Amino acid sequence: MNIVIIGGGPAGSEAAYRLAGEGYTVDLVEKENSIGGNLNNWHQLFPDRKSAAGLVKELQQRLNHPGITLHIDAEAREIAESAPGKFAVKLSNKTVLHGSAVLLATGYKVFDAKRKEEYGYGIYKRVITSAELENLFTNRALATLYGEAPKRIGFIHCVGSRDEKICNYHCSKLCCVTAVKQAIEVREMLPEVEIFCFYMDMRMFGPGYEEMYREAQERYDIKFIRGRLSEAAENIHGQVVVKVEDTLVGKPLRMTLDLMVLMVGMEAADGSGKLAGSVQVPLYPNGFIRPADPHTGTNLTARPGIFTAGSCTSPMNLTDTLTDARSAAWQIKKWLTGSDKHA
Amino acid sequence: MYYDPFVLPFTIGLTALLLFLAVKYIRWIRTFRKSERRKIRKGMFSLKTFRAAGEVFSECLLHRKIYRTNPFLGYMHTCFGLGWFLLIVAGKTESMVYHTSAFNPPYFAIFFRFFHPAKETFPYSETFAFITDLLLLFILSGLFLALAKRFWSRIVGMRKTTKHRPLDLLILTSLWLIFPLRFLAESFTSGLRGGGSFLTNNAGEFFAEFLPLDHLTYPAWWAYSGMLGLFFVLLPFSRYMHIPTEIVYIFLKNWGIRQGTKFNAFSKIQMYACSRCGICIDSCQLNSSLQMDVQPVYFLKKIRHGKEYESLIENCLMCGRCEASCPVGLTHNALRLSKRPDLSRITKNTYSYAKNAAMPAPAKVAYFAGCMGQLTPTVTRSMERILEQAGVSCTYIDKEGGVCCGRPMLLAGNREEAAVMAEKNRAILKASGAEVLVTSCPICLKMFREEYGLQIRIVHHTEYIDELMREGKLKTVPGEQRTVFHNPCELGRGCGVYKAPENILKHVSRKIDTDFDGKKSLCCGGSLANTSIDGRQRNRIAGDAAKAYAAYQPDVLVTACPLCKKTFATASAVPVKDIAEVVAECCRP
């Protein structure tokens, strides 16, 4: 029996590998020209600082399985149930894939920081996103970014998350720990630099995260200021002047930064809504896919035969994404062997 | 003497109504402030009174504004308003010609066909009969439309009609029965004794064929008179109170009375002047996008009938769309604002940050970005570029941190806090010595113009750019982009600025005309005046508005307010720019 998996990020790749291991044939669809998804834009992972490229490689190697057919540069456009329990997935390259189950592993997209105009992304030179900073780490380009090494760097948490104004109420979960990880990496590269994190709450939910946060303060001398950035301006030297209210002290604060990093949040991928819509799978108001039940029906959707894995249902870290993918593989197997044809 | 007991219900009803109205209006007007009463006294003997009379004719009788919204609905209202009025005039004239005296009791004209022996002719009697029949037909046709509207409100182009109370239904029925009963009474009389014209005469002959008219005619006159009496007695308790009150409102308005910051007797007059036509419902985007019943018609009705209306006070964008479409011309923004309490809490720490606000460098022209302007660096940068290009020496008074203009506080009802901020900004402006104040935020613009009492010129950036372009100080190249203009509520309907952005866009882009140009522009949903709806609801309003504009397939959706720009940014598929950005892209040295 064949299964169509949409999305070749960590969730899709892991599920493909597990399902192939169970003896199913799998079509794995990826819109980019290589697998790995957003992981490709990462340098090191938290909390163990493992190389992201290494993990992508590992995932890729596991796809060298005779049961897995990879379709890269192909975007899934629409799902249709051709016969009960038979699904047809139309791709942008006109191919139609057939499967007895479809797994949505469409992941997330990074928030477009231009939508938060007051932070000056795309307008001020020295404002970059956390994703771009990862890139600078990979290319070892931070020290020479503007001719000379920055002296003061600020990380701005919750950009595009927990923000009613742009209609994203949700917490993206990972940006806090990413900021801590990135701040530590910066410290390692530039021992002299002053580093500030401007946060609303520090959400250190994963194993080892809280420890990392503590270390960041004690060992790496990173300063955490509780307060939301209200606006940023550029001075004549091209530096960024930020206005923040320090909510612990209750005082407004102005600071000049040589580099401002926006911790961009996660939003539902554009494909999620389109594909889910084509099979009447409901979404949350923020665009992520709604599971059949938040406790007992994860990986399942309101439509039997359509499954989900990874961050297409909500922001998720890598550990949880991979676990979720394995769980999805098991759910699909159960459905296909007929032991759980849920209504 | 012409008299019959059946005229009593009518006469008593009319007398009671007139007495009631006189007492009510006099009591209200007596609570007006001295200065306002002086305005009334002065206005009464001036040209304003004639203007008011003209307006009464065109709005209360012709219903010109309703025609503008919807000709069908307009006709319906004209039938009742103008038709009834002319019928009274014609009837009165007829009775005067017949009686050769102006002093006959009111009922005599109304029930003329009863008293007048049909065979007896007098000058133009045929013409009068023809005219009154024609008018009756005219009214009956409107009645027919009104009935149809009840059953199918779409044919008159309104998606929603207002819901009515039982008492309203009773009086509505009495109003609707008046003219059919008159028709019957006159027809029966004509069938029995002759007289009348093409309508009542033919109908009378028709009825005479199969009805015992000698038994029916007299009761029909009783019914007609009774129905009139009932209508008059019920009128003060129903929505038809708007008929006399609208007239009073129009006179007061023309004499210079305005809605103040408090809900007072004048507010009550406005409240009673609402005809509950329901036009405001269709114009409101809280209805079209969010299906909320918060429009003036509901708001005023709830206040009037002592229902819970508090939740509606905050739930209004104050976009002014209902105000612009209201045929009675009620000032809804001011009315709603008058119900928002002042909850200012001023301590010595309030706005302490403002105390340290830096004093700006002096210059002839001052630019105020405003809080929202600070959040849209694209706009402020474009303005800097434009002003530099035009060689204007300008001081950017809030660049290094300024003080809010105070309008958000004012819209929330907190006038006192707003006053603290205004005080500070006045000092800053004075220090700058500027003669012109330019702002790119229409919200600030309205505040500066209306609440600051400044003696300098206050212009919006669209007006200033337009001026610079006309004077040849700012040179631009024609742009190729197809643009659609979203006129911000506070700029267009709020401050009456329509021409300047239009001129500019015609020069620097290929502006597409839309149904939303001018007074009909939409609201982006971001309005600070509504503290009740949440971000998602705003986003739905913005999304619907953006879609309406996108239907014209522009390359860019242009606006002239930083708040609109930000609100549309999350909701529009078409790129959104401020007009200053579009101009800055087309500047040439």
Ligand code: SF4
């Ligand atoms: S994880 Fe932290 S930075 Fe990210 S959205 Fe949640 S609270 Fe904000």
Ligand code: SF4
């Ligand atoms: S560990 Fe502490 S901060 Fe984190 S979720 Fe639990 S209670 Fe909250």
Ligand code: SF4
């Ligand atoms: S407020 Fe104006 S538009 Fe609305 S129902 Fe009353 S008269 Fe009509």
Ligand code: SF4
């Ligand atoms: S001002 Fe705007 S939001 Fe308020 S009731 Fe009128 S149309 Fe609706």
